[in-house]
Amino acid sequence: MIHSIDPGILFLQEEDVIKAGALDMKMTIETVEKTYALLGQGQVINPPKTHIGMPIGSGADWNSFFNSMPCYIGGDVNIGGTKWAAESKKNSAIPGIPYGIDITILSDPETVLPFCILDGTLITAMRTSAVAGVFAKHTAPADTKAVTLVGAGVIGRTMIMAVCESLPQVETIYLSDLDLSKAEGLAAEYKDVYPAEIVPTADAKTAALASQIIITETTARKPFLDQSWVKPGVTVINMGSMEAELDVVTASDVIAVDYWDQIITYETKAAAQLYKAGKLTKDTVVELSDMVLGKWGGRTDPAQVINCSSLGLGALDIMIGYQLFLNAQKMGIGTPLKLWDKPLWE
Ligand SMILES: NC(=O)c1ccc[n+]([C@@H]2O[C@H](COP(=O)([O-])OP(=O)(O)OC[C@H]3O[C@@H](n4cnc5c(N)ncnc54)[C@H](O)[C@@H]3O)[C@@H](O)[C@H]2O)c1
CATH class of the missing domain: 3.40.50.720 (NAD(P)-binding Rossmann-like Domain)
Incomplete structure (x- = not known):
């Protein structure tokens, strides 16, 4: 992890995520195994996901939901992040949109700057089955x-x-x-x-x-x-x-x-x-x-x-997302964004 005050964020849309290797099941399984090993060694902070079922009052009988899945991974990884995960029953009947749609944010634990935002939908599908x-x-x-x-x-x-x-x-x-x-x-x-x-x-x-x-x-x-x-x-x-x-x-x-x-x-x-x-x-x-x-x-x-x-662990999405970020950086793909030119208040 490079600890920099550069507010640059690499945005990876689904097509970039694919080019960076998201459909590589072997890599996904290896990363899943590494993540659970780190979890078992006490190197992962992964609080239970926060769940918002909609509409209000629907309880377990939700029509759609948002889950917030933050985590920090220590060990030789040292990275923070969160997955914003969502599912909608209605999507199953609408052509052109997946049932589950997710986005992942990767952050530097030292400067706490986000450095990558990527489509998490394919990562979810791959890591869930992994x-x-x-x-x-x-x-x-x-x-x-x-x-x-x-x-x-x-x-x-x-x-x-x-x-x-x-x-x-x-x-x-x-x-x-x-x-x-x-x-x-x-x-x-x-x-x-x-x-x-x-x-x-x-x-x-x-x-x-x-x-x-x-x-x-x-x-x-x-x-x-x-x-x-x-x-x-x-x-x-x-x-x-x-x-x-x-x-x-x-x-x-x-x-x-x-x-x-x-x-x-x-x-x-x-x-x-x-x-x-x-x-x-x-x-x-x-x-x-x-x-x-x-x-x-x-x-x-x-x-x-x-x-x-299984319920699914945010740490998996962050670990795989980080690997894809590193691959994308090497390949020079993705869309550069930034949080600010100069922060107004510091
Ligand atoms: N554990 C995890 O980490 C994790 C992560 C992501 C998704 N999931 C779960 O995986 C499940 C599938 O998600 P998806 O994105 O593939 O959804 P999807 O809508 O793409 O596919 C679900 C399929 O299940 C079929 N189905 C529904 N009820 C059935 C039944 N009784 N018998 C046989 N088939 C039935 C539907 O026809 C549909 O084809 C969901 O329950 C989702 O919450 C789990």
């Missing part, structure tokens, strides 16, 4: 050959990338969605991109029962994955909020979360509901940092069912 990929890598049953993905939206797309990158042994990815044409579209688009065959299906439960890993990334507003989907020895990974019945989570032998301190603050997450009901405590879950730092030894019995869930 988190599932890291969960999958650490929890995959030994005989993993098939994975079922439920949800063929933006995160469904990057989930294909994350699964293929994390689990090269996978031969079949079943892809399901309420709107089967979306699954068919992604299957056609990713045909021959990876060695795994992508099979669209309207019958997610049958696919799940033929798979060793089930990953959900839907906008479902009520749970659809019940105990009848879960056979002994599988890993279930829930990236949305209301996908698995609470019973599925409580019946799991191992419950893993991305970051306990944050996930328990988010009322729609199963872990938060179970914690509030006194049915789940921090010492009974495995956190992703534990996996990445090798503090968790894996399944102790091949029949164990593992449930993983």
Whole structure:
């Protein structure tokens, strides 16, 4: 980090972010792993995200929301920043606009000057699935050959990338969605991109029962994955909020979360509901940092069912955003902006 009083800000729109490497899943997974390692080593300040659901009074039944996700990363990174994240249910039905839209700001921790503002939408899509990929890598049953993905939206797309990158042994990815044409579209688009065959299906439960890993990334507003989907020895990974019945989570032998301190603050997450009901405590879950730092030894019995869930960490967006900023600087891309020519008051 260069500590300068230059008020210059590099703005990276989505096209720049792509040129800087945002679609590189290998880099994204490596950065996710590094971030969770730093988190587990106490090198990250990442308070729970602040959530604003709209309209007023809608509670968990929001139509749209804004999340503020500030963080500081220490260690050899030494950078601050925040993601301003948003999702809108209406966007799912409007062509030309994503369901989730995010922007990321990177700041120098010494001068506290912002030095980069970048589109965070693609970073979110990539890092969200990369988190599932890291969960999958650490929890995959030994005989993993098939994975079922439920949800063929933006995160469904990057989930294909994350699964293929994390689990090269996978031969079949079943892809399901309420709107089967979306699954068919992604299957056609990713045909021959990876060695795994992508099979669209309207019958997610049958696919799940033929798979060793089930990953959900839907906008479902009520749970659809019940105990009848879960056979002994599988890993279930829930990236949305209301996908698995609470019973599925409580019946799991191992419950893993991305970051306990944050996930328990988010009322729609199963872990938060179970914690509030006194049915789940921090010492009974495995956190992703534990996996990445090798503090968790894996399944102790091949029949164990593992449930993983994530809420998403602002530190991931900042770490990946910083890497893309460095790449963009080297490549000379982006639009230079500045906060002031000379600050009026100092
Ligand atoms: N954990 C995280 O870090 C994180 C980060 C970003 C997004 N997410 C979550 O990921 C989910 C997907 O986001 P997205 O941007 O891909 O949305 P999207 O609108 O692009 O896609 C969602 C897909 O889910 C499908 N769907 C909805 N209900 C379903 C059901 N019951 N069964 C099968 N398919 C169903 C929809 O048809 C749609 O294709 C959202 O819940 C979002 O909040 C999680």
